[in-house]
Amino acid sequence: MPGRRSRRREAEPAVSWSGPEPARRAAVPAAGSGLAVLPLRSSDPDSAAARIDELVDAGLAAAGVPPAAPADDATFLRRSFLDLTGTLPTAAEARAFLADRSPDKRARLVDELLARPEFADWWAMRWADILRVKAEFPIRLWPNGAQAYHRWIREAIAGDLPFDQFARRL
Structure with a gap:
């Protein structure tokens, strides 16, 4: 009934914290110490490729998998x-x-x-599939809207738009 207070007791929580809250336990880095403020080590593509190779080799070694030829x-x-x-x-x-x-x-x-234009075509199609760009469910774009969206994706890829900017503009 409206206006009557329930006499039922509140159920006990399934989990209770025993100690400080997780947010208070987390270490917060000092301002200016994060990766975003570190200078780039090198813009040399060869050194970047070597660093990627080091990381892959370390992962393979940790897994006990020999590298392929x-x-x-x-x-x-x-x-x-x-x-x-x-x-x-x-x-x-x-x-x-x-x-x-x-x-x-x-x-x-x-x-x-x-x-090549085929690179932009291929990757625009793949991104359009990932983003479900079509004139039907789930976003129900009208056909011209789907074409415009696909065209924007293709132009972004062909124009070598950096990935972070591509993601933000989506």
Whole structure:
């Protein structure tokens, strides 16, 4: 009934804290000591790649997994094309890459694939799938809205928009 107070007792909590609250136990770094204020160590891509290799090697060693041998040129070519453009190389592209003896041919291939329109097309499609950009459930964009959203994603990728800015603008 409205206006009557319940005579039932409040149930005991399932969990009770025994000690200080977690927020009071957490260590808070001093101002200016976080990673965001540290200067960049190097903008050299080779040193960044070496650092990534160190981290991967340490993880493999900790797991007791021996590192795999480097991929041969044909495998590298196929994987690079599929990962970056979603397509296979043409026969002429494969012959030219495999015949090239320069030590930087892999880096040049990746740079060439990143500059292709197929890279932007492939990754725009993948991001649109992840973000569920379509004219139906769950966001029910009208068709022109879905096309505009997809076009923005493609232009952001083709324009090499940094990932942090891409994420913020979504």
